[in-house]
Amino acid sequence: MLTVHHLGISQSDRIVWLCEELAIPFELARYDRDPVTRLAPSAYKALHPSGTAPVITDGALTLAESGAIIDYIVARYGDGRLTLKADHPDFARFLYWYHFANGSLMPCMMMLMDGGGMAAIMQDRAGRSLAALEAHFAEGHQWLAGEDFTVADIMTMFPLTTMRAFITLDLSPYPNLRAYLRRVAERPAFQIARAKADPDLQVPLD
Structure with missing residues (x-):
């Protein structure tokens, strides 16, 4: 069982x-952060050598890293759903935004958390990333891959919502991006997942 x-x-x-978007069966094992340090408990760190979230187990398999886990689940249980095939006209756009969240947006936002010497550079980089997202949606695209909701959207929502529990991120200059967040928040699977994963977390959408 996954x-x-x-x-x-x-x-x-x-x-x-x-998993909710794909409507596949899975078990949810929930771990709370330390109330003082806000770090993962030792039981979670022991799941995988990386010591970081996310982690899944599936029989004898233990797998970490968001992108790797998403690729595994989509291929193993999702019949390729929520992705685009290589002959799709928006395939390259899909690939870019799928890797954008952890390749570009997340690293600069993580460095903003410590307020160190790179903060000013990372603030500029984060601003350019947000501006790129705003421009994409200003062109009339419904989702990151165009008209198809994909795992690119699932990857990108975390730094724009949940991660704001740790850093200040002003989205007021980006009306099209904020409209996109509201569209995502209306998806039934998103709402179900939030209720299961973090029922007490208020998701900021603007």
Whole structure:
């Protein structure tokens, strides 16, 4: 049985949401952060050598890393749903935004958390990333891959919502991006996943 090991207020909320979007059976094992340090408990860190969320287990398999887990679940249980095939006209756009969240947006936002010497550079980079998202939606696209909701959207929502529990992120200059967040929040699978993963977390959408 596929088990999603969910650390509260973490990237593992993506995996809970993915399973709900695909409507596949899974078990949810929930772990709470330390109330003082806000770090993962030792039981979660022991799941995988990375010590980070997300982690899944599936029989004898233990797998970490958001992208790897999403690729595994989509291929193993999702029949390729929520992705685009190579001959789709929006395939390259899909690939870009799918890797954008953890390749570009997340690293600069993580560095904003410590307020160190790179903060000013990362603030500029985060601003350019948000501007790119705003421009994409200003062109009339419904989702990141165009007209198809995909795992690119699942990857990108975390830094724009849940991660704001740790950093200040002003989205007021980006009306099209905020409209996109509201569209996502209306998806039934998103709402179900939130209720299961982090029922007490208020998701900021603007």
